[in-house]
Amino acid sequence: MLFLLLAANQSNIFRIKMNGDASSSSSASMMNQNLETFDPELFAVVRAEKKRQASGLEMIASENFTSRAVLQCLGSCLHNKYSEGQPGQRYYGGNEHVDAMERLCQSRCLSAFGLDPECWGVNVQAYSGSPANLAVYTALVEPHGRIMGLDLPDGGHLSHGFQTPRKKISATSLFFESMPYKVDPSTGLIDYDEMERLASLFRPKVIVAGVSCYSRHLDYARFRRACDAAGGALLMADMAHVAGLVAAG
Numbered sequence: 001m002l003f004l005l006l007a008a009n010q011s012n013i014f015r016i017k018m019n020g021d022a023s024s025s026s027s028a029s030m031m032n033q034n035l036e037t038f039d040p041e042l043f044a045v046v047r048a049e050k051k052r053q054a055s056g057l058e059m060i061a062s063e064n065f066t067s068r069a070v071l072q073c074l075g076s077c078l079h080n081k082y083s084e085g086q087p088g089q090r091y092y093g094g095n096e097h098v099d100a101m102e103r104l105c106q107s108r109c110l111s112a113f114g115l116d117p118e119c120w121g122v123n124v125q126a127y128s129g130s131p132a133n134l135a136v137y138t139a140l141v142e143p144h145g146r147i148m149g150l151d152l153p154d155g156g157h158l159s160h161g162f163q164t165p166r167k168k169i170s171a172t173s174l175f176f177e178s179m180p181y182k183v184d185p186s187t188g189l190i191d192y193d194e195m196e197r198l199a200s201l202f203r204p205k206v207i208v209a210g211v212s213c214y215s216r217h218l219d220y221a222r223f224r225r226a227c228d229a230a231g232g233a234l235l236m237a238d239m240a241h242v243a244g245l246v247a248a249g
């Protein structure tokens, strides 16, 4: 929504320039205006949201209060730049500083997780966890290939292939065929035996070991066994919620 509003404003600026209705100095001053002056209506919405965030409480584990420094990066001139591709291999020119930033981010990530750059690569381009998961499936699984993840009502995440009997809710169940594994309702623990049995029948290409709402450690060895039972599925760890703990050792 914010994007659409800002895009509309940008095209107005463009029209004003094209029509010659505004001098270059007045369009320059428009470009330098604060949001409060440029679009008071939108500014009021942003201010209301800031107040809501300060005074309300939603206990959503994957939301966060971004620091001022991060907000400054997001609102900087970096926002203006196209940078498809990888550092040093972009589709557009003018990416030397974006390349430097992305390489810095990758090397900081490797050192935060204590990883050997000879063995590990880092992709820092996804906006957040859901598009990151879609990117992983797209890279590893052919269209309509099979994935398995913990069912959403059992503590899994939408992006692990969630669908209901009537509707494919997540794009990850629309573009890939998904089968859920579940918790044992009597213990609340992942039913690893059943997961392995289902994996041997469904033969997914990827099994996702990852949770949004599950209070125990995952048994990665059992996941590996289920992957082997599927005939050599890839094991994907979606560690969205525990990444900080992993980095901290």
Ligand SMILES: Cc1ncc(COP(=O)(O)O)c(C=O)c1O
Pocket (backbone or CB within 6 Å): 062, 128, 129, 130, 131, 133, 157, 159, 210, 211, 212, 238, 239, 240, 241
């Ligand atoms: C395990 C897991 N993976 C992926 C995501 C998606 O992250 P985002 O909502 O930031 O795209 C979440 C969100 O809570 C999650 O719990």
